[in-house]
Amino acid sequence: MAKKPLALSQVYRLLEPGPVVMLTTAAKGRVNVMAMSWHMMMEFEPPLVGCIVSGRHYTFDLLRASRECVLNIPTADLAKQVVGCGNTSGRRIDKFRKFGLTPSASSRVAAPCIDECHASLECRVADTRMVARYNMFVLEVLAAWIDRSVRQPRTLHHAGRGVFLVAGGETIRLPSRMK
């Protein structure tokens, strides 16, 4: 993917529609990737993103240790890899190798971008006060990258149990004063 920088003020437009993301982490000499749908925008700029990462996941350990991650946004051609990442644990396998994902160097964090994803958001953990009670991390997006040649990204929206709604078909545009 030929990703170019995206203004931080525009990041909400990627996450607000609710796509599955592939969250990458690096710590303890390991990299990992998990599929995640429990996230939301919390602030426009600097962009803050809330997300829930279960304490059972290996990513939880790596995220807490490194306090950094990348949110990569996959499209429908990566659906099998997304489900594969959800069905396995990085404690036991190298998911990048297993699922043919290509790590590429990030600009601000140690966690890698996934080259096959059309957008990647480099993040630092900005607040851990909700981790103990809710497994909730507040992330600040430090750098954002997008491949603009992907015109109508067929993002995946998980409706549970491996069922994904695919965006990129019908679109509605209405005059709005909302951001």
Added chain:
Amino acid sequence: MAKKPLALSQVYRLLEPGPVVMLTTAAKGRVNVMAMSWHMMMEFEPPLVGCIVSGRHYTFDLLRASRECVLNIPTADLAKQVVGCGNTSGRRIDKFRKFGLTPSASSRVAAPCIDECHASLECRVADTRMVARYNMFVLEVLAAWIDRSVRQPRTLHHAGRGVFLVAGGETIRLPSRMK
């Protein structure tokens, strides 16, 4: 809409794909409705939902006063009403009347369900500790309703500035161990 009860364990399947919701509140002798996309699942059962409601919105006042609300999920036929609710303030107008929305009585909370929405989640505010810093409310879903005759709900997913991706077209189903 002929809505029937939905098991609370299944609520995440409605919100996880990231649809715009219409949040209704009732307090101080007023009802109101706002469009919202900044929400996420936080727990399966009882279902917890995090959401951000700006302190500038009239809904913020009503939500804080009543500590109750309903998350109603609209489909594409309600796109104009969604944007209309986003472009106006309940401080000045009765949005139900203005946009032809029909309030129907909820079972557990004072805030009304929106009859035109195929799914409605009655909620209480479960945690306000993140309100001061992030305008974030943690909601517990007390009762859930769905019209199962709506087979592939064409939910709206806001990509900013009045652009909505519409679900309900292409769907992918893969064997998954994920909930």
